[in-house]
Amino acid sequence: xxxxxxxxxxxxxxxxxxxRNLAEAFANSAYGLFSIIAELRPVREVExxxxxxxxxxxxxLLFEWLNHLIYLFDVETIIFKRFDIEDFDGQRLxxxxxxxxxxxxxxxxxxxxxxxxxxxxxxxxxxxxxxxxFDV
Amino acid sequence: MPKWxxxxxxxxxYRWRIPKNYKPGMRVPGLIYADQGMLQQIREExxxxxxxxxxxxxxxxxxxxAMPDIHWxxxxxxxxxxxxxxxxxxxxxxxxGFDINCGVRILRTNLTEDEVKPxxxxxxxxxxxxxxxxxxxxxxxxxxxxxxDEVLVKGSRWAVQQGYxxxxxxxxxxxxxxxxxxxxSRVSHRAKERGIPQLGTLGSGNHFLEVAVVDQIxxxxxxxxxxxxxxxxxxxxxxxxxxxxxxxVADDYVKEMVNAMSEYRIxxxxxxxxxxxxxxxQGQAYLAAMRCAANYAWANRxxxxxxxxxxxxxxxxxxxxxxxxxxxxxxxxxxxxxxEHTVDGHRETLCVHRKGATRAFPVGxxxxxxxxxxxxxxxLIPGDMGRVSYVLxxxxxxxxETFGSTCHxxxxxxxxxxxxxxxxxxxxxxxxxxxxxxxxxxxxxxxAEEASEAYKDVTAVVNVTHKAGISRIVSRTRPIGxxxx
Numbered sequence: 001x002x003x004x005x006x007x008x009x010x011x012x013x014x015x016x017x018x019x020r021n022l023a024e025a026f027a028n029s030a031y032g033l034f035s036i037i038a039e040l041r042p043v044r045e046v047e048x049x050x051x052x053x054x055x056x057x058x059x060x061l062l063f064e065w066l067n068h069l070i071y072l073f074d075v076e077t078i079i080f081k082r083f084d085i086e087d088f089d090g091q092r093l094x095x096x097x098x099x100x101x102x103x104x105x106x107x108x109x110x111x112x113x114x115x116x117x118x119x120x121x122x123x124x125x126x127x128x129x130x131x132x133x134f135d136v
Numbered sequence: 137m138p139k140w141x142x143x144x145x146x147x148x149x150y151r152w153r154i155p156k157n158y159k160p161g162m163r164v165p166g167l168i169y170a171d172q173g174m175l176q177q178i179r180e181e182x183x184x185x186x187x188x189x190x191x192x193x194x195x196x197x198x199x200x201x202a203m204p205d206i207h208w209x210x211x212x213x214x215x216x217x218x219x220x221x222x223x224x225x226x227x228x229x230x231x232x233g234f235d236i237n238c239g240v241r242i243l244r245t246n247l248t249e250d251e252v253k254p255x256x257x258x259x260x261x262x263x264x265x266x267x268x269x270x271x272x273x274x275x276x277x278x279x280x281x282x283x284x285d286e287v288l289v290k291g292s293r294w295a296v297q298q299g300y301x302x303x304x305x306x307x308x309x310x311x312x313x314x315x316x317x318x319x320x321s322r323v324s325h326r327a328k329e330r331g332i333p334q335l336g337t338l339g340s341g342n343h344f345l346e347v348a349v350v351d352q353i354x355x356x357x358x359x360x361x362x363x364x365x366x367x368x369x370x371x372x373x374x375x376x377x378x379x380x381x382x383x384x385v386a387d388d389y390v391k392e393m394v395n396a397m398s399e400y401r402i403x404x405x406x407x408x409x410x411x412x413x414x415x416x417x418q419g420q421a422y423l424a425a426m427r428c429a430a431n432y433a434w435a436n437r438x439x440x441x442x443x444x445x446x447x448x449x450x451x452x453x454x455x456x457x458x459x460x461x462x463x464x465x466x467x468x469x470x471x472x473x474x475x476e477h478t479v480d481g482h483r484e485t486l487c488v489h490r491k492g493a494t495r496a497f498p499v500g501x502x503x504x505x506x507x508x509x510x511x512x513x514x515x516l517i518p519g520d521m522g523r524v525s526y527v528l529x530x531x532x533x534x535x536x537e538t539f540g541s542t543c544h545x546x547x548x549x550x551x552x553x554x555x556x557x558x559x560x561x562x563x564x565x566x567x568x569x570x571x572x573x574x575x576x577x578x579x580x581x582x583x584a585e586e587a588s589e590a591y592k593d594v595t596a597v598v599n600v601t602h603k604a605g606i607s608r609i610v611s612r613t614r615p616i617g618x619x620x621x
Contacts (some may be wrong), residue, residue, distance in 0.1 A: 008551035010181055010208045037271065050351070059407070060394065063505040067387050073363065074330045074380040077272055102272060110581060112340035112621075114234040114383040116409035119210030133210050134235045135383075136341055136552070 004032035007133070014120070014133035015112070022123070023088035025130045026062065027095070030069055030083045033097070033116075036134065038079045039108040045098035047078050058090040058123040061132055065093060066116035077102040090125070111136055140184045141520065144175070145169070146491030150604040154188050161405070162191040166536055167199035167542075169604050174185050174204055174596065177549055178550035182348050186213040193218065194413070195225020197479045197486065201538055203493050203602040205547030206210030209233075214492035217541045219477065220414060226402065227276050227419045227535075228411035228428070229393065231489030233470040234386040236426055236431035238343075238377030240516045241309070241466035241478060242442065244363040245370045245459055245498045247452065250348045252370045253616060260574045260617040262447040263345050263419055264338060266441050268337045269621035270475060270578030276335035277439060287321040287335065295438035301445075301463075305438060308497060310467040311557065313434035315473075319424035319498075323381070324388050328426075331381025331432055336439040338376045340578065340621040345444065346373040346518070347617035348525060355610045358506070358511045358529060362464045364611050371613050372448065372461070373525060374440055376621075377470065377520055378433035386428045389422040393438045414487045422485075423472065430471055464527070467494050469544035476538050488539045496530030496542040496607045503531075515607050519546050519594030521586055521618045522568055526609055533605035542607040543598065546563040546591040555590040577620040 007014035017030040019025030039094040051068055055061040072078060080099035087094035102109065122131040130134060145153040147167075152175065154166030170178060170399055178184060183206050190212055191200040206215035211230030221227055250261065268275055279287070289296045292306055292313025308310045321329075338345065350369045353359045364371075369602040380387075393410035396418045397403070402411060403546060412418035445461045472489045479486070497504050497513040504513045512529040519525045523546070533541050550558075561580030564587050568575050577583040601607045 006553060008553050011214055013552055016484045055394065064391065071380075071384065074334075075270065076324075101613065110579065111585075112271040113388050114341075115231075117210040117234075118394065118410070119483055121407065124296065131139055133154065135210060 003028040009133055012133055012136050014131065015131060016131045019128045020126050022090065022125055023024065023085040025128050026065060026088065026093065027083040027085050029066060029130050030064065031081065033066055033069060034080050035115065036111055037073065037113055038110055039082045042106050043079045043081045046100050047083055048096055049099045050094070050096050052094045054092050056091065058125065059121055061091060061093055061125055062132060063118060063121060064115050066132060069097070070113055070115060079107060094096045102127060138569035140179050140182055142184060142498065144160055148602050154184060154285045157225065162188060164191050164196050164199055166191055166202065168202040168206065169600055169606065170204045171517045171600055177426045178206060181208040186211070187216065189409060190216060192362050192400060192404055193226050193228065193409065193411060195220040197484070198539070201541070203543040204597045205492065205543045205545055207457040207547045207549070211368045211406055212491045215284050215543065215547055216491050216530045217493045217538055219486040219488045219539045222474065224489060225414055225487060226411035227386070227414045227422055227472055227487050228409055229389040229422055230408045230410060231491055232386070232426060232472050233491050234383045235377040235384060235470055236382035237430035238470045239433060239437065239466060240373060240375045240518055241437055242465050243372040243461050243518050245372065245443065246466060248365065248368045248458060249365045249368045249370060249616065251336055251451065252347065256574050256617050259347060259448065259451045260450050260576050263444060264576040264619045266443040266447040267345060267619065267620065269339065270338045273337040273339065274333045277336045280333065284332050287435050288320045288323060288428035289318050289552055290314055291434040292438040292480050295435045300439045302440035305441065305463045307507065308463045309434060310468050313438060313466065315427045316428050318427035318431050320428055321515045322425040323385060323428045327388065328386035330384050331379060334379040334381070335436060337379060338440065338621045339379055340582060341409050343376040343621045344521060345619040348373055348615050350611055351614045352612040353550045354606065360510045361508065362514060362527065364527065372444055373518055374437055374444065374487050376437060376440065377456040378429040379436065381432050382429040385425045389425065390409055392418055425462055426472060430468060432603050434466070445446070447494055465516060465518050469494050475539065481589055486539065490541055492544045493541045494502065494544045495540055496534040497540045498530050498532040498535055516547060517543060517545060517594060519613060520588045520591040521620065522573065522588035523594060524612050524614045526594065527600060528607040529599070530608055531605055535608060538606050542601045545596060546594040548590055549592050550590040554584040555587055559587050559589065573606060573619065574617045575614050583620055
């Protein structure tokens with residue numbers, strides 16, 4: 001099953017992520033985000049971080065989830081590539097995220113992502129799809 | 137992406153109006169500065185819908201404005217200006233953008249192309265090494281515990297006190313590089329955590345350093361006042377912003393304002409337009425935090441300026457006095473400011489949002505540095521890396537029509553993915569070299585994304601602002617060396 005597809009936007013870049021359930025679509029949106037930031041193939045799963053979030057609705061949860069990961073990348077320089085969602089109910093999310101600290105000798109960064117935005121942001125609980133536009 | 141098919145009324149050759157009745161809920165009409173040719177391009181995407189959406193925001197006065205470099209953004213279009221009354225208007229973090237105080241500065245030199253060209257490769261390499269750039273780049277500045285708060289309050293002055301640059305730089309920076317009303321207690325721990333290691337870095341995307349040469353002077357006397365003396369003179373451009381600190385401030389307050397919308401019974405067509413009354417707790421907290429991020433960006437450009445001067449003098453074998461390297465001016469192009477303007481014949485205090493737009497104050501305005509009192513505020517408009525850049529000045533007409541604002545750059549016309557499909561970074565590198573432009577880039581695909589073809593022609597953009605009278609063209613430069621993040 002396809003995890004995500006990129007959306008072209010003049011100045012920025014967006015994606016639609018899919019899943020068998022909404023939790024998986026959230027995980028795949030994060031995978032899509034890091035595919036924009038870096039070449040993921042050489043990244044190993046040697047570091048992990050647990051992310052726990054509670055928001056007022058599923059849209060804010062998606063915004064916060066992706067921005068939290070951008071923040072972690074910025075301060076810890078960890079490129080994440082696997083996201084195991086352990087708990088999810090549309091307002092609450094707990095995930096274990098695996099990846100590796102950026103190593104310029106083995107990894108290639110592609111594009112800096114400043115933030116996820118609310119513009120055209122959509123969480124479709126029926127189709128198990130999410131859409132987000134990033135500011136890059 | 138659907139084309140925009142809404143109504144546009146021609147005001148004159150350079151002004152087009154979106155009538156207020158286009159969508160119920162618009163409080164003011166939209167006004168777009170563009171020529172006929174540009175409109176075709178602008179209609180290809182949803183930027184004009186965003187101009188109309190901004191007109192919904194409470195307290196907006198005049199028009200929801202779009203500069204000729206307008207393109208599709210998120211929430212607000214890029215190239216947008218919106219002014220809200222203090223007393224009943226709102227402030228929106230989306231109206232500033234995630235890269236708070238992204239901006240440009242230009243340094244003049246006493247050297248000519250003939251003197252610099254033989255060493256351009258060494259110079260570009262030295263600039264590339266001396267100024268950290270690229271995705272996730274970390275700086276060489278080590279702040280003491282708590283020192284970040286000083287940076288956030290003092291901005292450029294902090295940098296100059298640390299030995300990065302000259303006291304005179306402060307006089308020729310918008311807000312003197314230190315906008316008052318910055319309160320570090322309004323900036324989250326996370327934002328500071330992101331900002332501390334990144335101070336003094338260029339970042340990635342469209343940020344750059346450029347070695348440029350003056351190739352045409354349109355207003356000799358005005359140019360002289362800025363120290364732009366002759367064709368062939370070498371200039372240095374720096375374009376960057378507030379890095380992760382600004383991005384986090386924007387995130388934090390977009391989130392807070394999304395939550396506060398129901399409290400103030402504000403309804404907007406797009407969550408990214410989330411806002412709060414300017415005078416509210418959230419509005420004041422955002423402005424205090426945004427000013428911190430703006431000051432951080434000024435400190436950032438100030439530190440980079442120091443390393444640029446260092447590299448330039450070392451490679452060219454000159455001392456700073458001989459090289460010149462004075463800062464002509466530094467402008468912010470993503471910011472919200474509290475300013476006085478005349479609206480329908482009355483003086484009003486307004487919160488002016490400029491997102492991808494530059495302040496363009498005229499002769500005699502108290503915010504214009506003494507040095508430029510008789511020419512007006514310098515406006516710096518970078519083109520893309522293969523083309524020219526411009527220096528303009530602000531005008532009285534801008535004061536009357538656009539809250540003292542003009543365009544900020546070329547404006548994208550092609551998505552990053554499209555640019556990469558059509559062009560390879562390595563080919564662009566070769567083509568630029570063939571045209572006498574030396575380039576160093578952190579990432580080759582990144583280079584393709586920033587190719588000339590992805591942008592509007594900056595000359596067409598500044599011509600519209602010039603002909604519409606909202607700024608005047610003074611001089612043009614062309615690049616000979618570029619460093620991309």
